[in-house]
Amino acid sequence: MRVIGVTGGVGSGKSAVLNYIEAHFDARIIKADDVGHLLMMPGQVCYEPVIQLFGEWIVKEDGSLDRETISKIVFEKKEILEKLNAIIHPAVKKYILREIERSKKEKTEFFFIEAALLIEEKYDEICDELWYIYCEKEVRMERLRHNRGYSDKKIEQMLKNQLSDEEFESKCDFQLYNSEDVAHTYLQIERKMRTYYESM
Incomplete structure (x- = not known):
């Protein structure tokens, strides 16, 4: 089983890429954000520590x-964000490692991990390869305005808190260009996935 990490700036279209992969290949998709939300639910491992950090209110x-x-x-x-991350991120990684082992036993061909902090949290240590979903800033801003209703101020703040394109590129093995139409994106995915099958 090949383990692939997927990252990219906010609004770059990571979900669209992963939805296509899940629909067309024998791939398990796991999103670190979704795992984080799960682990903050009542009875889960991060629930009580988060209450201790913020208070019962x-x-x-x-x-x-x-x-x-x-x-x-x-x-x-x-x-406060750093303290929250110190609670959530190690627990998320531990959960994902267990899921990788389970998927290996199920003979899944590909396991994709999507995380905004893929590089910062050193997911390269558990991935065979890292993908960077690149999208031009103006396109990302328009998507965030339209799809999520974010203000320009909020978008700029989010972009400022993320790695630069150069940092993403230097750490990742493959760059997928996702600023144009979806057909162009899907073609790049198909080509890349074909290289894995050819090397099997």
Whole structure:
């Protein structure tokens, strides 16, 4: 089984790429964000530590954590974000490692991990290869405005907190250009996946 890490700036279209791969190949897709959300649910490993970090007031009436409020706090307070990351990220990686082992036993051909902090959290240590989804800044900003309703101020702040294109490129093995139409993106995916089958 080949383990591939996928990263890229916010709005670069990582989900669209992974949705195509999941639909057309024998691939397991796991998103670090989704795992993080799961592990913050009541009874999960990160639930109590997050309450200890923020206080009981962060718990909603149904017992779940108020993730929207947490996001607002960490967006403005970097030191709190670092403490939250120290709780969430090691637990997420541990969960993903278990899932990799399970998928190997199931004889899955490909295992894709999508994470915004793929490089910062050293996922290269558990991946055979890293992909960088590149998309021009203006296209990403328009997607975030249109699809998520973000303000330009919020988008600029998010972009500022991410690695530069050069840093992404220097750390990744393959760059997929995702600024144009989806047909162009799908063609690049097909070509890249074909190289794996040819080397099997």
